[in-house]
Amino acid sequence: MAKLHFRPYIPNQTVLFPGRIDENIASNDPVRIVNTVVDNLNLDNFKKLYKATGRCPYHPKMMLKVIIYAYMNNIYSCRKIEKLLLRDIHYIWLSGNEHPDFITINRFRNRVKEEINTVFTQLVLVLADKGFISLDVEYIDGTKIESMANKYTFVWRKTVEKNRTKLMDKIRILLEQVDEAIAQENSSKDTSVEFTPAMLSDIVNELKEVLEHQPVTKDKEQKKVIREKKKQVRELEEYRDKLMEYDNHLEVLGERNSYSKTDPDATFMRMKEDAMKNGQTKPGYNLQTGTENQFIIDFRLFPNPTDTLTLIPFFHSFQHRYNRLPGIGVADSGYGSEENYRFMQDNGIEAFVKYNYFHKEQRPRYTPNPFHAESLHYNAGEDYYVCPMGQHMNRIGTRRDKTASGYISESARYKAQRCEGCPLRGSCFKAGGTVL
Ligand code: SF4
Structure with a gap:
């Protein structure tokens, strides 16, 4: 039987001439592209994010390379990146054997949040410069990204507006009951008065001052009246806080119809x-x-x-x-x-x-509606349509519609002269016998 030989195995060996870290990384590995591209970026904007004093920070190019490469590999956790910086040859090479911890990685990520958009633009311009893209054509599409917020944290504009209107009415009625002088100033009938939390705070202070200067009385009826007024002032304070809450909701909503309480941007x-x-x-x-x-x-x-x-x-x-x-x-x-x-x-x-x-x-069974404008014959020279019954439809005006974005859309309106007694009237007259 032949003698068995194993290759030498010495885990703790030392080497006389240390090898290059990247000698085991393929020449066409994506990590090399990240390295070259980031090296060619101008990161001067990042300098303003650092203080000149204190301990020397890690080089922003190194940090950026590591984060971009991690993101390319679907790794977003700073703790995972920290581990890879010790274990993975690609990360070790990219970082030049530096070992920033997860807090430092996260801090860098947050620090450059605003500047990363400029980096993206530079990156695209580098691609255009190298001839990969021309920036002459843009293929556009969108997708919805779910927020991490709970789906039951909604605030709806319509509900807020409805409740705010109800609250305004309650405030008017309460003010009428609280004090005669104030009631006269803020008549419940005058719905044009829009109360603000500041206005309500002033009224509350005014009422509290009046109550404080009330003479001490032993009369039970008087005491009951004062107790009632104090209760109403407390109620008014609650309404003020509620109004403040609704106003905050509307401010956060801006142009939107809803938002999430735990992620107001969503x-x-x-x-x-x-x-x-x-x-x-x-x-x-x-x-x-x-x-x-x-x-x-x-x-x-x-x-x-x-x-x-x-x-x-x-x-x-x-x-x-x-x-x-x-x-x-x-x-x-x-x-x-x-x-x-x-x-x-x-x-x-x-x-x-x-x-x-x-x-x-494009569907095979699609049949165009014979009463729609695109199905009718149009005479461009004399500007008239011909309806399914052969009548000329002359232009009667222009309709203007405003879209959600405020754009005014104009459409010409055409009408037949005599539609009385037409057998097609039932199908045609949904649109009043006019063509847009
Ligand atoms: S209802 Fe008037 S417009 Fe419509 S098909 Fe008849 S004649 Fe033409």
Whole structure:
């Protein structure tokens, strides 16, 4: 039997000439790309985030490389990154064998939160410079990101406004009962008076002062009246606090219709994943992303769930970032609206954006409504439509509609001359015999 030989195994050996840390990292490993790209970034903006005194901080380039590489590998926990900095050769090489702890990593992450957007822009410009992207075309789509907040922490604008109106009425009625002089000033009938918490505080102070200077009495009836007034003042204080709460809610809501108490930036919206299939709204954000050649070139979070309303602000975000607009905009039918088409036309953006009914029209069994404007013959020279009964429909005016974003949409209105006795009147007259 041949003699068995094992390779030498000496775990605690020392080496005479230390090897390079990266000699076992492949030349095309993504970690090398992160290293090169971050080395080419200008991080001068980060300097203002550090103090000149105290212990020397870790180099921001090193910290940024480590965090970007961890995020690329779906690792977001600072404690996990701290461990990898001791165990994983890629992280050890990136960090130059430095070992920042999880607190330092987290502090850095929070410190550069504002500046990271500039880093992203620089990164995209580097890609454009190297010819990977042209920034001439932007493919846009959005997704809803669920917030970590509980789904029962909602505040709805309509409820707040309704309760606030009820509270105003209660305050007016109470003031009428509390003091005659004040009642005259704040008549319950005058609903135009909008009470503010400051106004109520002044009234409460005034009433307290009056009560304090009341002469001491032994009369039971008088004592009862004073007790009652004190109770009313307490009630008024409660109303004031409630009013303050409602005003705070409205301030946080801003333009939105809802928000979460534990994550005030999150708005309630329907998520794509609906496990319960009940269309429940959850707190979240509408993340819009622009890509080109599979690289993300722009992103922005929106509080409103409707994609149609996000397209123009998203193009503005692109313009703000790169001082120009893309030449071509590509998006799905969720972004098709007159306002968006008009914006793209006015700004020289070639639109590859379907309209809302596009997919419906592509169905094999789709039959167009014969009474809709697009099904009728239009004579452009003399500006009239021909209705299904062959009558000329002449232009009678223009209708103006205001969209949720404040855009005024104009549509021409046409009407047939005589519709009396028409056999198609029942189907046609839903729209009053007019074509828009
Ligand atoms: S109701 Fe008037 S507009 Fe409609 S088909 Fe008849 S004639 Fe034409």
